Amino acid sequence: xxxxxxxxxxxxxxxxxxxxxxxxxxxxxxxxxxxxKVVKLASNENPLGLSSKVKQALAAExxxxxxYPDANGYYLKSRLAELHGVDIKQITLxxxxxxxxxxxxxxxxGPEHQVVFSQHAFVVYPLVTQxxxxxxxxxxxKDYGHxxxxxxxxxxxxTRMVFIANPNNPTGTFLTTAELKAFVEKVPEHVIVVLxxxxxxxxxxxxxxxxxxxxxxxxxxxxxxxxSKAYGLxxxxxxxxxxxxxVADLMNRIRQPFNMNSLSLKAAEVVLDDHDYIQRSVEINxxxxxxxxxxxxxxxxxxxxxxxxxxxxxxxxxxxxxxxxLLHEGVIVRPVAGYxxxxxxxxxxxxxxxxxxxIQAMKKLRG
Ligand SMILES: *Cc1c(COP(=O)(O)O)cnc(C)c1O
Numbered sequence: 567x568x569x570x571x572x573x574x575x576x577x578x579x580x581x582x583x584x585x586x587x588x589x590x591x592x593x594x595x596x597x598x599x600x601x602x603k604v605v606k607l608a609s610n611e612n613p614l615g616l617s618s619k620v621k622q623a624l625a626a627e628x629x630x631x632x633x634y635p636d637a638n639g640y641y642l643k644s645r646l647a648e649l650h651g652v653d654i655k656q657i658t659l660x661x662x663x664x665x666x667x668x669x670x671x672x673x674x675x676g677p678e679h680q681v682v683f684s685q686h687a688f689v690v691y692p693l694v695t696q697x698x699x700x701x702x703x704x705x706x707x708k709d710y711g712h713x714x715x716x717x718x719x720x721x722x723x724x725t726r727m728v729f730i731a732n733p734n735n736p737t738g739t740f741l742t743t744a745e746l747k748a749f750v751e752k753v754p755e756h757v758i759v760v761l762x763x764x765x766x767x768x769x770x771x772x773x774x775x776x777x778x779x780x781x782x783x784x785x786x787x788x789x790x791x792x793x794s795k796a797y798g799l800x801x802x803x804x805x806x807x808x809x810x811x812x813v814a815d816l817m818n819r820i821r822q823p824f825n826m827n828s829l830s831l832k833a834a835e836v837v838l839d840d841h842d843y844i845q846r847s848v849e850i851n852x853x854x855x856x857x858x859x860x861x862x863x864x865x866x867x868x869x870x871x872x873x874x875x876x877x878x879x880x881x882x883x884x885x886x887x888x889x890x891x892l893l894h895e896g897v898i899v900r901p902v903a904g905y906x907x908x909x910x911x912x913x914x915x916x917x918x919x920x921x922x923x924x925i926q927a928m929k930k931l932r933g
Pocket of ligand 1: 665688
């Protein structure tokens with residue numbers, strides 16, 4: 567009889583892990599419930615569809631697919647370096663910014679270290695921390711957002727990394743430029759500060775922190791961005807980090823050489839200059855946010871004011887049941903009980919008619 571026990575052989579950190587819970591795919595719900603019309607407002611995706619400029623560029627790129635991608639992503643990195651006013655050697659590309667976050671943790675964090683992040687923070691932070699066998703330190707939130715003073719106080723000589731998402735997911739909370747800057751200045755140099763700005767483009771321009779400029783003065787700061795949200799390329803997997811050259815050099819040693827494929831490299835390069843698409847993405851989000859917040863106010867539902875492309879709504883003790891009922895109405899939203907928000911549901915901003923499908927389903931279920 568075999569005594570093989572895979573779990574006993576696994577790294578201790580991995581044994582304790584719960585896999586990442588993604589938003590339910592449309593086709594899965596269609597399969598399960600035999601529904602045809604399904605609206606997905608569960609993964610903070612761009613509801614506009616693919617940029618038509620990207621579509622054209624991708625069609626032209628298909629012929630090159632038998633070749634390996636450019637392992638250095640030269641064209642995309644050059645464009646990003648220009649955009650941020652940094653050296654090309656300061657850019658690290660990722661298979662989505664998730665990949666960047668994981669590369670960072672694997673580059674700098676060992677089992678003897680602690681990693682600090684906020685309560686209600688993006689689940690990938692504890693995931694990558696635990697996978698390494700390092701100790702996660704979740705600091706209680708303040709008004710659903712980061713309590714930066716408490717996070718500073720949680721830093722000690724064992725701390726090697728701090729994760730900050732701004733705006734934060736799943737709460738949509740936002741730290742001002744002054745708050746962030748003061749924080750970055752106080753973090754000791756033996757701690758890598760990872761500033762995850764996945765929703766940066768949705769922040770009104772006047773309120774955006776010039777975070778990539780700070781890397782010049784703060785060598786321990788790493789800023790990550792993604793093409794999955796406002797740029798509408800979630801399915802292609804494209805993200806990047808801006809960091810000190812030496813940080814990028816170390817990250818590059820463990821990065822898979824072809825972690826961005828030919829199509830995602832091309833798409834990211836093209837969409838960066840599709841200003842009209844970005845503008846429309848941001849505008850449709852602003853309108854949808856208004857549509858959903860007005861609905862909440864009419865219904866007397868509390869919500870967490872959001873700087874992202876989603877709204878986290880306090881629906882009450884039956885959030886899990888309401889999530890299931892919404893599925894039966896063909897509306898997929900995101901339960902956030904796993905983020906210690908058992909009374910909330912997170913709703914991504916969709917097209918006006920998609921938001922309305924959610925609103926109508928809520929009215930039907932809630933009266
Ligand atoms: C969506 C999101 C990301 C981006 O993930 P990708 O891997 O780039 O698709 C990163 N951080 C946060 C906080 C997010 O919500």
